[in-house]
Amino acid sequence: MSPAITVNDEPHPWREGMTVADVLRERNFVFPLLVVSVDGVHVSRDAYGTTPVPPGAVVVVTHLVSGG
Amino acid sequence: MSGTTTSPDKVPAVEVEIDGHKVEVPEGTTLLAAARKAGVRIPTLCSHPAVEPYGACRVCITEIEVRGRKRLVTACNYPVREPLKAFTESDETRQQRRGVLSLMLARWPNVPAVRVLAEKHGAKPPAYRHPLRNEATDACILCGLCVRACSEMAWEDIIAFAGRGAGRRVMMPFGEPSERCTGCGTCAYICPTGAIKVHDEQNRPVDPARIRKYGFRLTQEMTLLDDQQCQMRRVGTAHLVEIMDAYDLLPTHNYKFGKHPDTPKIASHVWKTFVRQNVPDGCWAGCQMSCAKAVEDFVPRTGPYQGQKVLVDGPEYETVAGCGSNIGVFDPHDILEINFYCDTYGIDTISFGTATAFAMECFEAGILDTEKTGGLELRFGNGTAALELLHQMSRGEGFGVIVGQGVAEMKRIFAEKFGGDPAFLRDIGMEVKGLEYSEYVSKESLAQQGGYAMALKGPQHDEAWLIFMDMVNKQLPTFEKKAEALHYFPMWRTWFGLMGLCKLPWNDVEPEDNAKYPEPNKVPGHVEGYINFWAGMTGQEVTIDDIIRMSERVYNFQRVFNLRMGKGTREWDRGPYRAMGPVTVEEYESRAERYDKQLRELVGYDPAGKSTPEKLAALRKYREEQYEGLLDAVYKRRGWTRNGIPTIETLRNLGIDYPWVVEVVRPWLEKEGAA
Ligand code: FES
Numbered sequence: 113m114s115p116a117i118t119v120n121d122e123p124h125p126w127r128e129g130m131t132v133a134d135v136l137r138e139r140n141f142v143f144p145l146l147v148v149s150v151d152g153v154h155v156s157r158d159a160y161g162t163t164p165v166p167p168g169a170v171v172v173v174t175h176l177v178s179g180g
Numbered sequence: 181m182s183g184t185t186t187s188p189d190k191v192p193a194v195e196v197e198i199d200g201h202k203v204e205v206p207e208g209t210t211l212l213a214a215a216r217k218a219g220v221r222i223p224t225l226c227s228h229p230a231v232e233p234y235g236a237c238r239v240c241i242t243e244i245e246v247r248g249r250k251r252l253v254t255a256c257n258y259p260v261r262e263p264l265k266a267f268t269e270s271d272e273t274r275q276q277r278r279g280v281l282s283l284m285l286a287r288w289p290n291v292p293a294v295r296v297l298a299e300k301h302g303a304k305p306p307a308y309r310h311p312l313r314n315e316a317t318d319a320c321i322l323c324g325l326c327v328r329a330c331s332e333m334a335w336e337d338i339i340a341f342a343g344r345g346a347g348r349r350v351m352m353p354f355g356e357p358s359e360r361c362t363g364c365g366t367c368a369y370i371c372p373t374g375a376i377k378v379h380d381e382q383n384r385p386v387d388p389a390r391i392r393k394y395g396f397r398l399t400q401e402m403t404l405l406d407d408q409q410c411q412m413r414r415v416g417t418a419h420l421v422e423i424m425d426a427y428d429l430l431p432t433h434n435y436k437f438g439k440h441p442d443t444p445k446i447a448s449h450v451w452k453t454f455v456r457q458n459v460p461d462g463c464w465a466g467c468q469m470s471c472a473k474a475v476e477d478f479v480p481r482t483g484p485y486q487g488q489k490v491l492v493d494g495p496e497y498e499t500v501a502g503c504g505s506n507i508g509v510f511d512p513h514d515i516l517e518i519n520f521y522c523d524t525y526g527i528d529t530i531s532f533g534t535a536t537a538f539a540m541e542c543f544e545a546g547i548l549d550t551e552k553t554g555g556l557e558l559r560f561g562n563g564t565a566a567l568e569l570l571h572q573m574s575r576g577e578g579f580g581v582i583v584g585q586g587v588a589e590m591k592r593i594f595a596e597k598f599g600g601d602p603a604f605l606r607d608i609g610m611e612v613k614g615l616e617y618s619e620y621v622s623k624e625s626l627a628q629q630g631g632y633a634m635a636l637k638g639p640q641h642d643e644a645w646l647i648f649m650d651m652v653n654k655q656l657p658t659f660e661k662k663a664e665a666l667h668y669f670p671m672w673r674t675w676f677g678l679m680g681l682c683k684l685p686w687n688d689v690e691p692e693d694n695a696k697y698p699e700p701n702k703v704p705g706h707v708e709g710y711i712n713f714w715a716g717m718t719g720q721e722v723t724i725d726d727i728i729r730m731s732e733r734v735y736n737f738q739r740v741f742n743l744r745m746g747k748g749t750r751e752w753d754r755g756p757y758r759a760m761g762p763v764t765v766e767e768y769e770s771r772a773e774r775y776d777k778q779l780r781e782l783v784g785y786d787p788a789g790k791s792t793p794e795k796l797a798a799l800r801k802y803r804e805e806q807y808e809g810l811l812d813a814v815y816k817r818r819g820w821t822r823n824g825i826p827t828i829e830t831l832r833n834l835g836i837d838y839p840w841v842v843e844v845v846r847p848w849l850e851k852e853g854a855a
Contacts, residue, residue: 120654140426141652145409156695173652176694
């Protein structure tokens with residue numbers, strides 16, 4: 113089986129060189145108010161493109177709320 | 181020095197060396213920001229991160245060396261364009277800084293902000309007497325922060341510099357109080373000397389400074405963060421259109437689906453071309469969120485204002501979704517025209533959109549035809565028919581009279597007069613307690629199904645919007661967690677109603693450090709602001725628990741009122757099945773993979789070889805049972821019986837067990853054997 117990661121409790125395929133920005137793109141997480149952590153470590157917005165996601169990582173993408 | 185390189189985001193990076201510390205910064209960064217990055221502090225007086233640098237005070241003067249040549253610059257507004265070295269503590273820098281501060285000391289000898297800096301950097305008052313010497317401790321030092329804050333943070337230009345040389349001062353036009361000034365206090369808060377003071381004669385808060393501190397924080401967040409977050413100042417809540425589509429939550433065709441290929445035609449970039457830009461456009465003058473939005477010189481193609489230029493107030497997200505995608509209309513002009521006439525006739529755009537979507541589905545399902553609608557082809561996407569329906573409603577004529585009575589009445593009329601199947605009408609008629617649903621698809625979030633159907637006023641999302649927490653974040657996996665969210669959020673949100681405050685500043689911009697809190701969904705930094713707002717207004721210290729309790733008292737009282745009006749029991753807290761899952765074969769098959777997977781994994785039902793109606797029935801049974809489980813858990817959390825009645829004990833704990841309240845609930849409690 114190819115290695116996977118977990119994104120918000122669901123399995124997601126992993127690949128070499130994967131970053132947080134890739135995960136958000138692949139999951140179509142386009143909402144602007146996100147709080148992201150990889151294996152429990154918070155990732156700031158400006159580091160999405162440069163933070164690697166290792167195989168087996170637990171990625172939590174918390175969507176906040178906006179609107180009335 | 182290695183020189184200029186290109187960073188991945190394509191802005192060239194420049195290497196600078198500040199007091200021996202090397203850092204790379206994007207080209208154009210100010211020397212002051214580069215120094216901060218290098219961990220070097222340069223003193224400032226007229227600089228603030230929320231406004232453009234201005235170079236007024238010259239306290240930040242710093243010696244730099246570029247290509248072997250040394251010179252002095254003001255760090256706050258000097259853009260780094262090529263490699264350089266900076267010396268913040270060289271003899272030259274120190275001497276010049278002392279000179280600047282000693283001149284300021286000569287003119288404003290008692291202003292604390294000046295005195296502290298002067299002392300720290302060894303500046304002494306000069307021997308001569310400055311001709312403009314001002315002894316006041318709160319003198320204006322002409323730093324210009326207030327002028328820039330008014331323009332850049334509040335998007336107004338009410339105060340400005342006037343006069344030259346010795347006569348230079350900050351004032352409103354012609355030195356008169358301006359009608360446009362709402363006393364938002366941004367200028368007063370940013371003023372480093374206290375020269376500007378705000379007096380609130382109307383509200384007489386106990387501690388205005390405490391309130392202003394948090395108000396200013398919000399203004400600063402809107403100035404610095406809104407463009408990357410929700411763009412409330414640029415487009416308002418309509419920024420949500422494409423986002424809801426991306427998560428399959430944008431109601432289309434009477435909530436059958438959550439996305440549509442034509443959504444880009446009504447997405448936020450389209451609305452930006454219509455709504456007035458760069459002006460403060462709030463519900464009330466002075467609101468820093470300014471999300472109201474308006475379209476000027478709009479020319480309707482129908483109705484009494486046909487061919488005339490009018491102003492459209494909006495559109496908001498709910499209007500775009502309700503009067504657009506939900507009725508299959510993807511023409512922004514038609515959406516604006518419906519928006520305009522709804523406002524003009526005094527009709528709510530959500531109720532109009534949801535009621536029209538219901539009528540359209542009934543038309544397409546054959547329950548209605550042109551004979552019954554008086555010739556209106558009420559098909560999804562027919563904007564002209566929707567507009568005519570709206571005009572009929574306003575005139576009290578034709579089929580508009582029937583649709584104007586809302587979904588609950590239409591269900592009855594279509595069954596009794598037009599032979600519609602009452603069960604189907606119940607399933608697709610998006611109303612609870614007589615109110616139409618607002619514009620989100622709740623099928624995949626059990627918590628939101630409760631958030632809608634249990635809301636006391638009817639299915640409006642302003643009690644709770646839990647779809648992301650539940651469906652995307654998976655933060656509410658159990659009934660208990662969902663029930664806790666359906667307790668906290670409705671109570672928290674009710675408090676805004678009690679205070680007469682808008683909820684949007686709570687969560688439509690979020691503090692930069694929001695992520696550091698364990699429960700960022702509650703936006704703890706802003707909750708703290710509201711706690712301080714209460715204390716600043718009333719002088720009474722409160723906690724979040726006190727705030728929740730204030731709401732609980734009112735919320736339970738409202739529940740009792742619902743009961744008195746005949747709509748406060750369990751049966752009234754159930755929504756139509758369209759809000760909970762796929763009603764039709766078409767809906768199921770459009771997302772068959774998702775539903776088949778749920779049948780396998782959640783229901784324990786093998787969908788292989790089963791017909792779509794069989795699968796629909798199995799999924800429905802499961803989802804309806806889940807909903808009943810949710811009701812039980814929420815009622816328990818709220819201290820209500822299984823029928824949703826507040827117990828005497830709950831009323832007593834909240835201090836609202838007045839005889840006339842108990843009188844309403846007692847017969848219901850007795851019926852359940854709970855009295
Ligand atoms: S802080 Fe740079 S000129 Fe005032």
